[in-house]
Amino acid sequence: MKNRSFKVILLLVISLVAINLFGQRFPAPEFETGYEVPETQIALAKPIFYEILDIIIFLATLTLITWVIIKKRSRRAVFWISIFSLLYFGFYRKGCICPVGSLQNVTMAIFNPEYNIPLTAIIFFIAPLGYTLFFGRTFCAGVCPLGAIQDLVALRPVSLKRWLRYLLGLIPFLYLGLALLFAATGTDFIVCRYDPFVGFFRRNGTFMMLSVGGLLLLAGVFIARPYCRFLCPYGVLLNLVSRFSWKHLSIANGSCTNCKLCENACPYDAIDKPTGLEVKSDNRELVKKLMVYGFITPLLMVLTGWTVSKYHEDFAHVNFKVRLAKQMMTLDDSQITELPEEVTTFQASGTPIEELYKEAASIVHDFHVGSWIIGGFIGLVLGLTLSKLTIYQYRDEYLTNKGNCYSCARCIDYCPVK
Amino acid sequence: MKKDKIINRRDFIQTGIRTGIGAGLGIIGFGLISRSVEGKTIWQLDPAKCVQCGNCATECVLQASAVKCIHVTDMCGYCDLCSGFFRPGALELTTGAENKLCPTGAIVRTYVEEPYFEYRIIEELCNGCGKCVQNCGAFGNGSLQLQVRQDLCVNCNQCAIARSCPAEAYSRVEPETAYLLKGFEELKITD
Structure with a gap:
């Protein structure tokens, strides 16, 4: 054995010397039979023209669907546009780049000035938000391929209880928070990593990815758009922006006659019923409650901030540098015979270990600060959700909930006021 | 009012x-x-940093990785005893499966003239494990190199292989320099 390794080393030394002398260990032969060396075959990515085309098609689809929803008020047209988006942005462009993921690119670009953000990512991030600000979530209705695929399978939607919707509706905020944290620290793009439908769009993927996507679609038959409502981090932003939208899809094209026909039309429970003659709770009682919630919200923020920050080291462990630094640290006090590849590569690179430790410590610090902010944000959302329960708004007609409505235009077909 | x-x-x-x-x-x-x-910008791996850990074969989001072994033919020595083709300690130097290094049999060789053989990679079979790259680099000319095939890569926002690459060999590059093959200046690009 020893003899053999000696031979290998000898061979290596000789060949290294040979490389230095002749450039190659085994020089290219001179063929006598007229054989010609074939060319190295490599293929290029799609030219940049396609990127520009994507932006144009994206903006055109967004404009068209907004016009169809607000002016034409046609569910059929929305349906066909969503089919187009599913085929083009989904199956043809394979689900990348999508606005849902672009929020991470934008975050990373804001926190990391060296990151080269592509123009496409900026436009895909800004344009849907801009349109939503003026016309509601028309992007969700049928431009987003993730929404389109779920909209198609929502065949037997059931109505969910309000408390359940509120509770599950908190998940996207947490998801958004974590996505921002990981993107801002340049660690990972978790929204893309856990995109459930991209496997279908690529018609290729790991078992986990495809099975989670399949389960979500299956659940989506009964719980309409489960990803959009209870996971989508970009949906959080669109929801918040949409509440202040200038114009929005209206159920009745005129004044509501309270005929109740649209009551079960919405698969997403996004139609607010008229409060009618429902007895309003004692106003003084509500104000008292609001004051209590206003007082406990900061406490909640501190509590959730503290809770989330407890996990900052676990989050930071996702980062490559931090993981490597941890491995290097444990190396000193344990006798591991077989070193992980990361460690051997790092040792071979000759970078001083202090530099790595310093870098890792700074990343961990960023995670600590970030997780406090995100925790506080979750607490704020919790507090505001509670406070919202005390706000009484009088309605004498059926109205779409501007935040939750995906502008799918199903309710329009149910309304007799055309 | x-x-x-x-x-x-x-x-x-x-x-x-x-x-x-x-x-x-x-x-x-x-x-x-x-x-x-x-x-x-698109993902590419730098063969100069690559340590052939095998993650490229397993971590890519595509089943059958977008990373393939590319044979830079200009660098090849056309050896009969190819360290990228034969398993170390192979009993016989024949094309029998038990003697080959490539687990998927993606490297084929054809006789050119005494004593030279031409080596070709069937890309449909290559899974990007880098076994041949490692041996070719250690004992041969290093003409077998791992690269992200830009026509296969779906250009994920965060490359799953890059995340687990122990050598941090992955980076985003400009489309003009889509391939980072080493020891080789001029590239003939085909579509």
Whole structure:
């Protein structure tokens, strides 16, 4: 054995010397039979023209669907546009780049000035938000391929209880928070990593990815758009922006006659019923409650901030540098015979270990600060959700909930006021 | 009368917030556009940093990785005893499966003339494990190199292989320099 390794080393030394002398260990032969060396075959990515085309098609689809929803008020047209988006942005462009993921690119670009953000990512991030600000979530209705695929399978939607919707509706905020944290620290793009439908769009993927996507679609038959409502981090932003939208899809094209026909039309429970003659709770009682919630919200923020920050080291462990630094640290006090590849590569690179430790410590610090902010944000959302329960708004007609409505235009077909 | 006043106040607040959000979006948008890159950057691995750990074969989101072994033919020595083709300690130097290094049999060789053989990679079979790359680099000319095939790569926002690469060999590159093959200056690019 020893003899053999000696031979290998000898061979290596000789060949290294040979490389230095002749450039190659085994020089290219001179063929006598007229054989010609074939060319190295490599293929290029799609030219940049396609990127520009994507932006144009994206903006055109967004404009068209907004016009169809607000002016034409046609569910059929929305349906066909969503089919187009599913085929083009989904199956043809394979689900990348999508606005849902672009929020991470934008975050990373804001926190990391060296990151080269592509123009496409900026436009895909800004344009849907801009349109939503003026016309509601028309992007969700049928431009987003993730929404389109779920909209198609929502065949037997059931109505969910309000408390359940509120509770599950908190998940996207947490998801958004974590996505921002990981993107801002340049660690990972978790929204893309856990995109459930991209496997279908690529018609290729790991078992986990495809099975989670399949389960979500299956659940989506009964719980309409489960990803959009209870996971989508970009949906959080669109929801918040949409509440202040200038114009929005209206159920009745005129004044509501309270005929109740649209009551079960919405698969997403996004139609607010008229409060009618429902007895309003004692106003003084509500104000008292609001004051209590206003007082406990900061406490909640501190509590959730503290809770989330407890996990900052676990989050930071996702980062490559931090993981490597941890491995290097444990190396000193344990006798591991077989070193992980990361460690051997790092040792071979000759970078001083202090530099790595310093870098890792700074990343961990960023995670600590970030997780406090995100925790506080979750607490704020919790507090505001509670406070919202005390706000009484009088309605004498059926109205779409501007935040939750995906502008799918199903309710329009149910309304007799055309 | 009283109702009108309430609605007006609500409208006023709504308009105010809307303008605020619009301005915010505008600032973010223009701020980023001013330092954005036109088009896109694509993932590629630097063979000079690569340690052939095998993650390229297992970590890619595509089943059958977008990373393939590329044979830089100009660097090849056309050896009979190819260290990228034969398993170390192979009993016989024949093309029998038990003697081959490649687990998927993606490297084939054809006789050219005494004593030279031409080596070719069947890319459909290559899974990017890098076993041949490692041996060719250690004992041969290093003409077998791992690269992200840009026609196969779906250009994920965060490359799954890059995340687990122990050598940090992955980076985003400009489309003009789509391939980072080493020891080889001029590349003939085919579509």
